[in-house]
Amino acid sequence: MFFGRSPDSSNEPLFSSPDPLLLSQMLLEAMMLSHLIFLLLIHAANAIVLRSSGRWILDASTGQRVKLRCANWAGHQEASIPEGLQHQPVANIAQWLSTNRFNCVRLTFSIDMALNPNQRVSDSFTAAASAAGVSTSSMQNLYTQAVSKNSWLSSATTRGTFARVIQELEARNVMVILDNHVSRASWCCGTSDGNGWWASASGYNAGNSRFFDTNNWLSGLRSMASFAQSHPNVVGISLRNELRAVGSQDGNGHADWYNFVTQGARAVREGNSNLLVVVGGVSYALDLSFIYNKMLDRNVFGDKLVWEFHNYQWSGIGNTCASHQKMMGDRAGYLLVQNKTYTGPLILSEYGWAQNNPTAAENAYVSCLVQYMENNDAEWAYWALQGSYYVREGRVNFDETFGLLNSDWSGWRNSSFPRTLGRMFDVTQGP
Numbered sequence: 001m002f003f004g005r006s007p008d009s010s011n012e013p014l015f016s017s018p019d020p021l022l023l024s025q026m027l028l029e030a031m032m033l034s035h036l037i038f039l040l041l042i043h044a045a046n047a048i049v050l051r052s053s054g055r056w057i058l059d060a061s062t063g064q065r066v067k068l069r070c071a072n073w074a075g076h077q078e079a080s081i082p083e084g085l086q087h088q089p090v091a092n093i094a095q096w097l098s099t100n101r102f103n104c105v106r107l108t109f110s111i112d113m114a115l116n117p118n119q120r121v122s123d124s125f126t127a128a129a130s131a132a133g134v135s136t137s138s139m140q141n142l143y144t145q146a147v148s149k150n151s152w153l154s155s156a157t158t159r160g161t162f163a164r165v166i167q168e169l170e171a172r173n174v175m176v177i178l179d180n181h182v183s184r185a186s187w188c189c190g191t192s193d194g195n196g197w198w199a200s201a202s203g204y205n206a207g208n209s210r211f212f213d214t215n216n217w218l219s220g221l222r223s224m225a226s227f228a229q230s231h232p233n234v235v236g237i238s239l240r241n242e243l244r245a246v247g248s249q250d251g252n253g254h255a256d257w258y259n260f261v262t263q264g265a266r267a268v269r270e271g272n273s274n275l276l277v278v279v280g281g282v283s284y285a286l287d288l289s290f291i292y293n294k295m296l297d298r299n300v301f302g303d304k305l306v307w308e309f310h311n312y313q314w315s316g317i318g319n320t321c322a323s324h325q326k327m328m329g330d331r332a333g334y335l336l337v338q339n340k341t342y343t344g345p346l347i348l349s350e351y352g353w354a355q356n357n358p359t360a361a362e363n364a365y366v367s368c369l370v371q372y373m374e375n376n377d378a379e380w381a382y383w384a385l386q387g388s389y390y391v392r393e394g395r396v397n398f399d400e401t402f403g404l405l406n407s408d409w410s411g412w413r414n415s416s417f418p419r420t421l422g423r424m425f426d427v428t429q430g431p
Contacts, residue, residue: 046232047232047274048175048232048233048235049061049235049274050066050235050236050276051276051303051304052276052303052304052305052306052344052345053303053431054338054339054343054344054431055335055336055337055338055343055344055345055346056345056430056431057276057306057345057379058431065427065430065431067103067377067379067427068103068104068175068177068347068379068380068381069101069102069103069104069379069380069424069425070102070103070104070105070106070177070347070349070379070380070381070382071097071102071104071105071106071381071382071384071385071404072105072106072108072179072349072350072381072382072383072384072385073105073106073107073108073165073384073385073386074108074181074384074385074386074389075107075108075109075113075162075165076108076109076110076113076179076181076182076185076186076188077110077128077132077185077186077187077389077390077391077392078127078128078131078132078185078186078390078391079121079124079125079128079139079142079185079390079391080110080112080113080116080119080124080128080158080185081121081124081158081161081162082107082161082162082165083386083388083389083390084385084386084387084388084405084409085146085149085150085153085161086142086143086145086146086149086390087145087149087387087388087408087409087410088149088408088409088410089149089150090150090164090165090168091168091171092409093168093385093405093409094165094168094169094171094172094174095172096405096411097169097172097174097385098172098173098174100418101418101425102174103173103174103175104174104175104176104177104235104381105169105174105175105176105177105385106176106177106179106238106349106381107162107165107166107176107177107178107179108179108180108181108241109162109178109179109180109181109224110180110181110182110183110184110185110186111180111182111183111184111213111216111217111220112183112184112185113158113159113162113185114180114219114220114221114223114224115216115219115220115223116158117157117158117159117223117227118157118159119157119158120155120156120157120158121143121146121153121156121157121158121161122143122154124158125139125140125142125143125146125390126139126140126143128185128390128391131185131186132186132391132394133394134391134394134395134396138391138396139390139391139396142390142391142396142397150164152164159227162227163227163230163231166231166233166234167231169233170231170232170233173233174233175233175234175235176231176233176234176235177234177235177236177237177238177276177278177381178224178228178234178236178237178238179237179238179241179278179349180217180220180221180224180237180238180239180240180241181241182195182211182241183195183211183212183213183216183217183220184211187392187393188241188242189241189242189244189284191205191207191208191244191246192207192208193208193211194206194207194208194209194210194211194212195211195212196208196209196212196242196243196244196245196246197209197212197243197244197245197246197249197250197256198212198214198217198256198260199211199212199213199214200213200214201214201249201250201256201260202248202249202251202252202255202256203245203247203248203249203250203251204249205246205247205249207246208244208245208246208249209249214260214263217240217264218263218264218267219267221237221239221264221267221268221271222267222268222270222271223271224237224271225237225267225268225269225270225271225272225275226271226272228271228272228275229271229272234275235275235276236275236276236277236278236304236306237268237275237276237277237278238278238279238280238308238349239261239264239265239268239277239278239279239280240264240280241280241285242280242284242285242310243257243280243281243282243284243285244282244283244284245282245283250282253290253294254282254290254294257281257282258294258296261279261296262296262297262300264277265277265279265296265300265301265305266300269300269301269302269304273302273304275304276304276305276306277301277304277305277306278306278307278308278347278349279296279305279306279307279308280307280308280309280310280349281309281331281332284310284315285308285309285310285349285350286309286310286311286315286316286331286332287309287331287332288307288309288331288332288335289330289331289332289334291307291335291342292334292342295341295342305344306344306345306346306347306379307332307335307344307345307346307347308346308347308348308349309328309331309332309346309347309348309349310348310349310350310351311328311348311350311351311369312350312351312352312353312365313353313361313362313365315327317365317368321364321367321368321371324365324368324369324372325368325371325372328372332346333346333372333376336376336378345378345379346378346379347378347379347380347381348373348378348379348380348381349380349381350381350383351369351380351382351383352382352383352384352402353365353366353402354401354402355401355402355403355404355413355414355417356401356413356414366420370420370421370422370424373424374422374423374424374428376429377427377428377429380424382404383402384400384402384403384404385403385404385405386400386403386405386409387399387400387403387404387405387406387407387408387409387413388400388403388407388408388409404417
């Protein structure tokens with residue numbers, strides 16, 4: 001057996017001289033890889049890592065309380081990018097949030113976007129026309145307007161646009177919770193939009209579940225969690241917005257809810273174990289009362305579990321403030337009671353009301369809700385930041401009357417909003 005040259009080989013050298021061009025290319029690639037590793041290490045070192053401890057969210061490095069004061073920024077509809085870029089540069093929107101004391105954005109996304117991250121924004125706007133039931137020319141006009149305000153969009157992908165928005169927020173010390181709002185990119189929520197309940201759960205209902213493919217959902221969560229590794233200000237992922245069952249769905253003591261929520265949490269943890277895992281209940285995120293008698297497996301979540309619930313004037317709040325507050329306490333607020341098996345941080349991740357000329361009933365709702373939130377000093381996310389949508393329910397440049405921003409995103413729709421929230425912006429309690 002011979003090693004190296006065979007006995008009858010020629011007198012050619014055993015090793016030929018390296019090609020200088022190839023060497024140069026290899027050196028460049030090595031340098032680029034080293035730079036990428038360096039950037040990833042920098043991101044890891046600067047990452048904001050939060051954890052739960054009892055009812056509090058804490059900075060994992062300092063042990064200090066972090067109170068989330070968020071605005072919902074929609075990115076889950078047909079265009080598959082965050083709203084408003086046809087009106088303002090993204091840096092302006094991020095700066096407005098920071099200036100006005102918001103330290104967090106609940107940034108919504110669809111599984112459609114999560115599983116098609118390389119779609120060009122120009123293509124997503126064109127495709128959105130048919131999906132949203134509007135003309136192609138109207139969506140192309142919106143795209144042109146967005147590029148005029150944010151020139152980088154001309155070569156951007158949908159995932160890249162999310163990245164740019166998150167980076168602009170990071171530059172202004174605003175954290176992000178990614179929220180899986182829907183599977184099929186569209187407005188939410190109802191029991192006929194196909195996004196309401198897992199398709200593989202018992203009692204399948206096409207109207208409510210036809211787009212909610214469980215495996216795609218898990219893959220999308222895992223993908224977005226991995227994506228968050230490159231963005232140190234992304235601190236958590238909400239597994240699914242406003243789960244809602246119809247007919248015979250969600251029977252047997254919420255067995256499917258426990259099963260699939262646990263699978264979703266595992267998918268997030270596989271993608272990025274640093275993220276908070278935000279879990280909502282049933283009935284449009286209004287009800288977590290069943291956790292009182294049966295807790296999720298904490299071993300799956302570690303110290304990352306955060307509960308979420310929603311509350312609007314139409315959420316069955318009763319006729320008095322006392323009945324409204326009792327409903328919130330019975331369905332979700334009890335989770336803040338310390339030293340229970342179910343104790344955890346609780347974020348009111350959606351609430352809102354008309355910012356122009358609210359009714360007397362809305363004013364009563366807001367006053368009661370603010371009092372409740374001031375008393376427990378819990379986390380919150382107002383619906384919504386956006387003053388308008390690219391397209392919603394078949395209408396282009398749809399005006400959002402609940403929006404903090406006016407229709408062209410240039411400033412407050414109602415500048416009295418901070419005063420209305422009283423001490424909700426403040427940190428008044430802690431561990």
